[in-house]
Amino acid sequence: MQKILKKCDSIVIVVLLLLLSVIFVFPLYAQHQLYFGDDLVYHINRIRELADNISHRNYFPQLYTYNYRETGFLLGSFYPQITLYPFVIASLILHSTVNGIYVGFAFYSFLSMFFMYLVVNKICHQKDVALISAIIYGFCTYRTVDAFVRFALGEYLAMVFIPLALYGLYAIMFGNKKDWPYLGIGLSFILLSHVLSTLLCVVIMAILFFVGFYWMSGL
Numbered sequence: 001m002q003k004i005l006k007k008c009d010s011i012v013i014v015v016l017l018l019l020l021s022v023i024f025v026f027p028l029y030a031q032h033q034l035y036f037g038d039d040l041v042y043h044i045n046r047i048r049e050l051a052d053n054i055s056h057r058n059y060f061p062q063l064y065t066y067n068y069r070e071t072g073f074l075l076g077s078f079y080p081q082i083t084l085y086p087f088v089i090a091s092l093i094l095h096s097t098v099n100g101i102y103v104g105f106a107f108y109s110f111l112s113m114f115f116m117y118l119v120v121n122k123i124c125h126q127k128d129v130a131l132i133s134a135i136i137y138g139f140c141t142y143r144t145v146d147a148f149v150r151f152a153l154g155e156y157l158a159m160v161f162i163p164l165a166l167y168g169l170y171a172i173m174f175g176n177k178k179d180w181p182y183l184g185i186g187l188s189f190i191l192l193s194h195v196l197s198t199l200l201c202v203v204i205m206a207i208l209f210f211v212g213f214y215w216m217s218g219l
Contacts (some may be wrong), residue, residue, distance in 0.1 A: 008174040009127065010156075013117065013127070013131060014114070015130075017110055017113045017114055017117070017134065017138075018110055020109075020110075020113065020135065020138060020139075021106045021107070021109040021110035021113070021138070022106055024105070024106060024109045024138065024139065025105045025106045025109070027100045028102070028148060029099075029102040032098060032099075033098065034098055034101065034147075034151075035148060037148070037149055037150045038150045038151065038152065039150060039151050039152050039153065039154075040151040043151060043153040044097065044101075045064075045067040045068055046064075046067075046075070046079075046081065046084060046153075047084060047087050047088055047091060047097060047100070047101065048066070048067050048091075048097060049061065049066055049067045049068070049075075049102075050081060050084060050085070050088040051088045051091050051092055051097070052066035052067070053066070054088060054092065055092070059107075060076070061076050062074060062076035062077045063076065063077075064076060072141065078159070079195075080154075080191065080192045080193055080194070080195070082192045083157045083189065083192050083193045084104075084153075086103075086104045086107050086108070087100055087101055087103075087104035088100070090103035090104055090107075102176075104155030105147055105156075106218075108156065108157060108160050109138055109143075111160050112137060112138050112143065112159060112160045112163075113134040113135065113137065113138035114134070115160065115161070115164055116130075116132055116133055116137040116138070116161045116163045117130045117133070117134035118130075119163045119164065119166070119167035119182070120133040120134070122167065122171075122179070123167070123170065126165070135204070137163070142159070143156060143159055154193055154194030154195075154197065155194055155197055155207045157193035157194060158190045158193040158194040158197035158198070158201075159197075160188045160189070160193070161185075161187075161189040161190045161193065162186065163186070163191065164183075164184055164185055164186030164189070164200060165182070165186030165187045165190060165201055166183030166186070166205070166206065167179070167182050167183075167186070168180060168181070168183025168184065168186055169183055169205050169208065169209060171183070171209075173212050173213070178200045187202070189203065206218075
């Protein structure tokens with residue numbers, strides 16, 4: 001009976017996070033338009049390029065030839081593109097780049113809150129605290145600015161996986177050896193989202209590791 005109740009709690013939390021993800025994008029999605037941001041044109045061209053290539057059965061293009069003024073831009077070899085595929089697939093299914101982008105924002109907003117809920121619950125074992133932390137993280141100002149003001153898609157995607165990487169470091173430092181894959185998975189997907197965010201995360205985690213190691217060794 002307790003297992004059933006726990007499963008019900010988990011389902012309710014997942015449904016709540018899904019609804020909050022829809023709420024995150026709905027005010028702007030309802031207007032069916034994107035607001036001009038610093039990187040808007042650049043990332044829309046990336047999404048449309050992948051969509052055009054997939055339509056022609058080229059699923060992992062390296063040379064971009066349909067967009068960027070058809071100049072033959074070798075962007076696929078130098079900029080992560082795997083994490084863009086939810087935007088691309090949604091755009092193809094809905095036959096709309098705008099709708100596809102908002103679906104992608106909602107999808108990654110859900111993942112951001114779910115991952116934050118997961119790692120906080122693992123640390124403190126309190127679902128209410130984990131849920132509040134997830135909502136605060138999901139609706140924090142920086143994520144909103146990245147998505148709707150700057151359209152800094154790389155940073156927006158990287159923030160989805162930062163909680164996993166930080167928890168992986170925490171797990172290693174505090175002896176939870178079974179959860180070490182969180183560090184590798186988190187950093188890998190940050191790297192596949194935004195290279196600069198990866199560098200910043202590695203530097204910050206290195207500082208945390210050495211400070212934490214010094215502090216624990218002094219106890």
